[in-house]
Amino acid sequence: MKKILIVVTNTSRMGDLNNVTETGVWLEEFAVPFYAFQDAGFDITVASPLGGVSPVDPNSLECKNPTKWDYTKKYLDDTTKLACVDYKNFDAIFIPGGHGPMFDIAQDMLLAEIVSYFYNSHKIVSAVCHGPAGLINAKTKTGMPIVKDMQLTCFTNEEEKLVQKNKYVPFMLESKLRQLGACFNEAAPWTENVVIDENLVTGQNPESSKKLAETVIKKLKI
Numbered sequence: 001m002k003k004i005l006i007v008v009t010n011t012s013r014m015g016d017l018n019n020v021t022e023t024g025v026w027l028e029e030f031a032v033p034f035y036a037f038q039d040a041g042f043d044i045t046v047a048s049p050l051g052g053v054s055p056v057d058p059n060s061l062e063c064k065n066p067t068k069w070d071y072t073k074k075y076l077d078d079t080t081k082l083a084c085v086d087y088k089n090f091d092a093i094f095i096p097g098g099h100g101p102m103f104d105i106a107q108d109m110l111l112a113e114i115v116s117y118f119y120n121s122h123k124i125v126s127a128v129c130h131g132p133a134g135l136i137n138a139k140t141k142t143g144m145p146i147v148k149d150m151q152l153t154c155f156t157n158e159e160e161k162l163v164q165k166n167k168y169v170p171f172m173l174e175s176k177l178r179q180l181g182a183c184f185n186e187a188a189p190w191t192e193n194v195v196i197d198e199n200l201v202t203g204q205n206p207e208s209s210k211k212l213a214e215t216v217i218k219k220l221k222i
Contacts (some may be wrong), residue, residue, distance in 0.1 A: 002220050003043045006034070007111060007134065009100030010048045010081060012055035014168045021168060024055030025076065026098035028206045029128050031069040033094060036213035043074075045090070049108045051081030052159075057098045060206075077168040087114045090123070091220055095122035096209075097129025097155060102169045105134045113136035119146045119199065126216050129155045133173055136180060148181035151197040153204045159189045 008025045015021050037044055040130045048054045056078040087093075093115065095105060105111060115138035118125045125146075127134055132154040138146045157174045160166045178184050186204070187193035193204035201219070203212035 001041060001043050002092070003045070003090045004037050004092045004094060004095050004134075004216075005085065005087060006030070006044060006046045006049050006096065007082065007105065007114075008046060008054040008076060008096060009098060009103070009105055010050040010052070010054060011100035012175040013105040014099055014103060021073055022055075022058050023099040024057040025096055025100055026070055026129060026206055027065065027073075028054050029096035029098065029131070029209045030070040030076065032148075033096065033128075033213035034075070035068070035217075036070050036210065036217060037094075040217045040221075045085060046075045046079045047082045047085050049080040049082050049104050049111065051084070053077055054079050057100070061099065082108070082110055082114070087117065090124065092124035092216055093118050094216065095127040095131035095134040097131045097206075098126075099130055099165060099169060101130045101133045102171070102173065103135055105131070106170075107137060108134075109137065112139070112201055116146065117172075122156055122199050124199050124201060124216055126201040126212060126217055127154075127210055128207050128212050130173060132177065132202055144201040145180040146200075149183060150200055151183045151185055152177065152200060152202040153185045153187070153193055153195045153196050154202060156186050156189065158186075159205060164190055192198065
């Protein structure tokens with residue numbers, strides 16, 4: 001049985017005292033891959049930097065969402081603390097988005113160590129939307145950013161401005177990845193876009209969640 005580690009955010013709010021908005025994990029980006037991995041027979045562990053609750057971005061709780069997505073929220077309410085995970089026993093890592101990862105996932109040095117291990121061990125590293133924030137501190141064996149010269153994508157600067165969250169985030173993720181030397185692949189806003197480069201699989205936005213999961217599954221079954 002293949003084992004996949006899903007790492008989610010613990011951040012529930014962003015902004016300053018005068019302008020605070022709720023955030024967290026974007027439900028579609030967690031639920032759709034979760035079900036795909038479950039249906040594929042994978043053993044799934046959901047972890048977060050602090051353990052416990054991984055908040056769901058309220059803007060992702062839409063009335064049109066499939067009711068079965070609600071089932072996955074119980075895994076977000078009781079995540080394993082990342083430090084307690086024996087990550088070397090997993091075959092792949094996946095980081096879903098939402099704006100929360102921009103604040104804790106992006107800065108978590110244990111996660112950076114874990115992502116570095118997966119990448120350098122030629123295991124699958126996957127992330128969607130703002131999930132690639134978890135890649136920015138990961139290094140190759142020679143100390144270079146793992147994203148340098150890699151084809152990838154994430155929630156684009158244009159999409160960030162369209163949802164008017166650029167004033168809340170600590171940095172623009174697309175710009176940061178480009179600064180680190182990534183070969184950025186951008187599609188039109190809200191267009192499904194999944195980019196594969198060796199063992200790195202990234203998706204641009206919520207619409208890319210299903211295809212990203214299918215890509216990870218296909219690679220794990222080779």
